[in-house]
Amino acid sequence: MSRPRLMNRPPSLLKRVVFDGYDFGLQLQYVEGANRLLLERDGYFIRRAEHPLYRYWRLSKNKLFEEPDLLYQQLMELADGRFTESWQSFNRKLEQAQASPDRQAFTWGMVFRIAPLAQGGVLLSGDYHPGMVAVARRMRGTFLGPSRSWRIDASPELVRSNLILELGLAEEQFEILDTLQELLSDGSVASAEAITRINLGGAPAERQAVSLEDSSTDLYLAAVPSIERTKYTEAEIEQALASHSLLPHQPAGIRHLLQRTSALLADDMGLGKTRQAIIAAAIRAEGHPILVVTLSSLLINWQREIQAVYPEARIGQQTFDASVQWMVINYERLADYVLQAEHFRVMVIDEAHRLKEPTAQCTRHGFDIAAKVPNRYLLTGTPVLNRETELHTLLRLSGHPVGQLPLKEFCEQFAGSPEFRKNLRDAIGDWMLRRRKDVLPGLKGKQRQTVPVVLGEEQRKEYDAIRACDQQPFARLGAMRRLLERAKVPVVMELLAELDVADKAILFCEYKETVGVLKQLCESAGMGCVTLVGSDSVTKRQKAIDRFQQDDETRVFIGTTSAAGTGNNLTAANYVFFLGLPWTPALQDQAEDRAYRNGQRRLVVVKIPLVEHSIDQQLWQLLLDKRRLSQELIEPDPVAAAKAMQTTLVKVL
Structure with missing residues (x-):
């Protein structure tokens, strides 16, 4: 006899289960109140009708496996007999889904x-x-x-x-x-809303919010002591400076550092921040050891500057020596000095904007050391490269109250508008001292000129082919920038040929191969030249700088912006050329001001060739946008500052 068939049997509560290795997808019969149970477990109901798992509940495996039997019992109680499902069948469906995971289960529509x-x-x-x-x-x-x-x-x-x-x-x-x-x-990352974007073809990608709930957002940085006022009076400082030969503006900078346990000296490039910091550190240390952190390329320069002020000073480089008073190291050596931090009375951080990124190891080590050194002097001519939030880490490193604010609160109060930036200037005015080059009456000014460049027919075809190819955008970007830099070489050589025999020029490139091409062309044209690239040793770099500065026959200095654009004194030059532009105005300014600094007695002319109808023009506009924001933040009066800089933008036709 055949088995009787059950009529009107209640359907199963759990219709289908999928699993992708991380989350479960549960397709349930409608049960009133079930949504509350699943939401309590951080479940997510898929409401988009076009989604392959429309009306599934998505639930993390960790949440589901906390108490799966309890969830089953609660669902069955709410079902009140309208659906059938044993615990064994409920659990078996979960196990079957785990045994055959579908890794694409929840990736539909994701970007x-x-x-x-x-x-x-x-x-x-x-x-x-x-x-x-x-x-x-x-x-x-x-x-x-x-x-x-x-x-x-x-x-x-x-x-x-x-x-x-x-x-x-x-x-x-x-x-x-x-x-x-x-x-x-x-x-945080620079927002593109106020900054020109470089379009490599097609519509720019759209920015959307991201939710990463189960990731950590904590960034540990050692707690640095709060800034305090020191004991020094005006009379004591004046007496301590009596034996030093200083420019008129420099005593105020030394006084600014000495009267606080931590401060930022943000003078424009070429105003002698190094000299001011050396004297302030020596006075404050009172014979105790001083740690100087700088770029690798500036180690020799710092040693020379210290010896120029204090000829008998005992100076060590890179390797810890307890017997010296001055220890000069580069950023890469910071980790070696965390355990020796308490040995030092004063810490001088040159090019301090290098520590603006809290996720970098050197920043963490810098904080570890600063937490144990009672006096911390920060030096940078570019405290802001892109956004006002870049000051947050430096304020935190100094122990300034504004730096102790959470970043979100800092941005709410001080970022996003000219009015907020003015509030930030006011809040940090006692901590940051910044003077522009108008305090040096001997400087004749700086003038920027853009020079239009037109690609030849073959170069235009090559440029368009790169732009239209199927390479990744940043690969295309690099290829286009290399092509544009090559296209500017003959233009720059023609401009060099027009200079007077007494003129000297700095040529900045973004790519090392361009440096080699220019060197060969200069030598063939009978122009003495030197080069500086990132792979050069510190000794080789200094020899190139000394030769350019001292030898009248060496008229051209060729280097990459990344290697030659900071720290060096190249006042023998009165012309600066950019074959490729850096990504921030601060880097551009630093490179220009290798020539436009104390000791320069001629007008400095900066020539910027820009290729028509190319990404060159977009990048130039990007730099102008970023420059405007920086001026609003660190210049109390941009109009007056611009006038003092005597900087004009002239398009050469």
Whole structure:
């Protein structure tokens, strides 16, 4: 006899289960009150009708496995007999889904963005998925809370490949941003709203919010002592400075440092910040050891400057020596001095904007040392490279009350508008002293001139081919910038040929190969030249600088902006050429001011060739936008400052 068939049997409560390795998708019968149970477990109901898992509940495996039997019992109680489901069948469906995971279950419609960082590596953001978080963590990424993104020290191709392997994503689920991103203070990233973006073809990628709830946003930095006023009176400082030969503006800078346990001296490049800091540190240290942190390329310069003021000074470089009074190291050596920090009375941090990124190891080590040194002097002519938030870490490093504010509160009070930036200037006015070059009456001014360049027919075809090719955007960007830099070489050589025999020029390039090409052309034209690139040793760099400064026959200094654009004194030059532009106005200013600084007695002319109908013009506008923001923040009167700088923008026709 056949088994009787059950009629009108209640349907199963749990209709279907999917699992992607991280989350479960539960398709349930409608049960009133079930949504409350699932929301309590951080469940998410998929409401988009076009989604393949429409009307599924998405639930983390960790939340589901906390008490799965309790969830089952609660659901069955709410069902009140309208659906059938045993605990065994409920659990079996979960186990079957786990045994056959579908890694693409929740990736429908998701988009992930990869952007190149100016500091190196990439920035990963986009729609939230725990698999993306897992990939970022495996690649030792750092989560940046303010920008809701991950910084990963890897190539964009490797990041994308790992995401595809992990989540089965399609190529069209990735967006590659066209512009380099600037990593700012406390992990925030420069916003593009107020800054020109470089368009490499097609519509620019759209910015969207990202939710990464289960990632850490904490960035540990050692607590630095709060700034305090020192005991020095005006009369005591005046007496201490009586034996020094100083420019009229320099005693005020020394006084600014001495009257506080920590302060920022933000004088324009070429006003003698090094000399002022050396004298202030020596007075404050009272014979105790002093630690100076600077760039590798400036180690010799600091040693010379110290000896110029104190010829008998005992100076050590790089390797710790307890017997010397002055220890001069570069940023890469900071980790070696954390344990010796208490040995020093004063810490001088040259080019302090290098510590604006709190996720960098050198910043963490810098804070570890500063926490144990009672006096901390910060020096930089460019306290703001892109955004006002970049001051936040420096304020924190000094122990300033504004630096103790959470970044979100800091931005709410001081960022985003000229009025807020004025409030920030007022709040830090006692901490930051900044003078422009108008305090040096001997300077004749600086003049910027853009020079239009037209590509030849073959060069235009090559440029358009690069722009239209299927390479990644940042690969195309680099290829286009290299092409444009090559195209400017003959233009710059013609301009050099027009200079007077008494003129000297600095040529800044972005690429090392261009330096080599220019060197050969200058030598063939009978123009003495020297070069400086990143691979040169400190000794070789100094020899090139000394020869350019002292030898009348050496008329051209050729270098990459990254290697030659900071710290060096090149006042023998009265012309500066940029074959490629840096990404921030501060870097451009620093490079220009290798010539425009104390000791310069001629008008400095800066010539900037720009290729018509190319990314050159977009990058130039980007620099103008960033320059406006910086002026609003650190210049109390941009109009007066611009007048004092005697800087004009002239388009040479």
